[in-house]
Amino acid sequence: MDPDAIRAAERVPHGGEPDPNVLDFSANTNPKTPDGxxxxxxxxxxxxxxxxxxxxxxxxxxxxxxxxxxxxxxxxxxxxxxxxxxxxxxxxxxxxxxxxxxxxxxxxxxxxxxxxxxxxxxxxxxxxxxxxxxxxxxxxxxxxxxxxxxxxxxxxxxxxxxxxxxxxxxxxxxxxxxxxxxxxxxxxxxxxxxxxxxxxxxxxxxxxxxxxxxxxxxxxxxxxxxxxxxxxxxxxxxxxxxxxxxxCQDEFVRETRTRVARERDRIREALSTRFEVEPSDAPYLLCAVGDRSVEGVLERARDTGVAIRDATTFRGLDSHVRVAVKDRDANDRLLEALRCPP
Structure with missing residues (x-):
């Protein structure tokens, strides 16, 4: 590692919500863990x-x-x-x-x-x-x-x-x-x-x-x-x-893949009524908010107890948010927060 480069470097923003009372859609992690x-x-x-x-x-x-x-x-x-x-x-x-x-x-x-x-x-x-x-x-x-x-x-x-x-x-x-x-x-x-x-x-x-x-x-x-x-x-x-x-938990992995694919398709369809949503193979969706304010979308979701990711921190994006794909009940709360009825 180059010492001069370290002194010029900065930290990179990431998702992740520290408040346990907020439903976190800013980080793309499985809401479930394997039994045992x-x-x-x-x-x-x-x-x-x-x-x-x-x-x-x-x-x-x-x-x-x-x-x-x-x-x-x-x-x-x-x-x-x-x-x-x-x-x-x-x-x-x-x-x-x-x-x-x-x-x-x-x-x-x-x-x-x-x-x-x-x-x-x-x-x-x-x-x-x-x-x-x-x-x-x-x-x-x-x-x-x-x-x-x-x-x-x-x-x-x-x-x-x-x-x-x-x-x-x-x-x-x-x-x-x-x-x-x-x-x-x-x-x-x-x-x-x-x-x-x-x-x-x-x-x-x-x-x-x-x-x-x-x-x-x-x-x-x-x-x-x-x-x-x-x-x-x-x-x-x-x-x-x-x-x-x-x-080694093969069944857990299979169930996760099935759930994520099903829920991703469902919430993408709902989100598409308000946003331009990218196709995805992952447990998250990138949404262009159009002429809306990214900050406003984030704040409205936060006011309902839901955290989503400000995707303008990614190079080349200036009007986007990213949302994770969770389980059905949590996803319904996300859609409600973003005013996208399921």
Whole structure:
């Protein structure tokens, strides 16, 4: 990390409502967690009197089975963002350029800058069309699938072709799959390319944002470098035990995917009576408010006890809000707050 870049950096705004009395639609987390999670956590807390097993074999095995790769390719991290930073620390040096999509997760550009590198922004709809010649000038390229905040997942074939072009150009490809678990799409871990890193998070799908559990998947020398560079004891015992438990809950994942898809379609139809709503493969919807005031929409929702995300904090968006997809009762409260009868 570049010291001069740190002094020039700023924090990035995110969703998340600290007031427990407010229904939080600003953060895209599952309102449910798998059965048995609390007991696994209690048992792990007692075992936390010892240092965690730095190898995390059970966690690696569960993560590998979840994305379809060999366990040795999994690098445990305290959340998906830690996997993103670890990858950028490995791939970037001061003066490098990184291809960053927009509108997308604001931490990508921040993390690039913290390494002393420069983000080269490209529209999210055009990112996978970038050719080998242009990629040759980039040490790193980032893809978010499904993209946050727009919600669209990358076509797996187009993504694989892009990964191949990145390899030809000598560019490391970072694929952020924080929300891919809400879909039936395959992970880019299946590519098994030595220039590709996949970042995954347990935060969203399993409703555990405070646990900080995630992992990276990589191959070859890139995998070896990430494994060497990751912090010792980077995953605490509770996170490793709960994470391994959750990753094995196939029925919970199937039920979540079905519920989110059903509710997303339902509330998108209702929201479309007042807003322009983007199609989505993710547990959230991006809404253009038109000639309404974004601040006014946020305040009216807040007055009814509902928090939604100000999406104007995303690069390229100036009249948008983002809403999460929860369970039916909560979603009905959202629609009522936004004056969109279900």
């Amino acid at each position: 999670t609390a007991q696994v956590y209690r048992d792990a807390l007692e075992e936390s009197r010892r240092y965690p097993d730095d190898a995390s074999p059970d966690y690696r095995a569960a993560a590998a089975a979840f994305v379809g790769c060999d366990p040795e390719r999994v690098i445990p991290t305290p959340g998906g963002l830690a996997a993103i930073r670890l990858t950028m620390e490995r791939a970037l040096e001061p003066g490098d350029t990184a291809l960053v999509p927009y509108p997308s997760f604001g931490e990508y550009a921040r993390e690039v800058r913290l390494q002393g590198a420069t983000p080269a922004f490209v529209g999210v709809d055009d990112a996978l069309e970038i050719g080998t010649d242009a990629l040759a000038d980039c040490a790193l390229a980032v893809v978010c699938t499904p993209n946050n905040p727009t919600g669209e997942a990358a076509d797996p074939d187009a993504l694989e072709a892009f990964a191949a072009r990145c390899g030809e150009a000598g560019t490391t490809l970072l694929v952020d799959e924080a929300f891919l678990g809400f879909t039936n799409l395959p992970s880019a871990a299946a590519f098994d390319r030595e220039n590709v890193v996949v970042a995954r998070s347990l935060t969203k799908l399993f409703g555990l944002p405070g646990l900080r559990a995630g992992f990276a998947v990589a191959s070859g020398q890139l995998r070896d470098d990430l494994e060497t560079a990751r912090r010792t004891w980077s995953l605490g015992t509770p996170a490793a035990r709960v994470g391994a438990h959750c990753l």
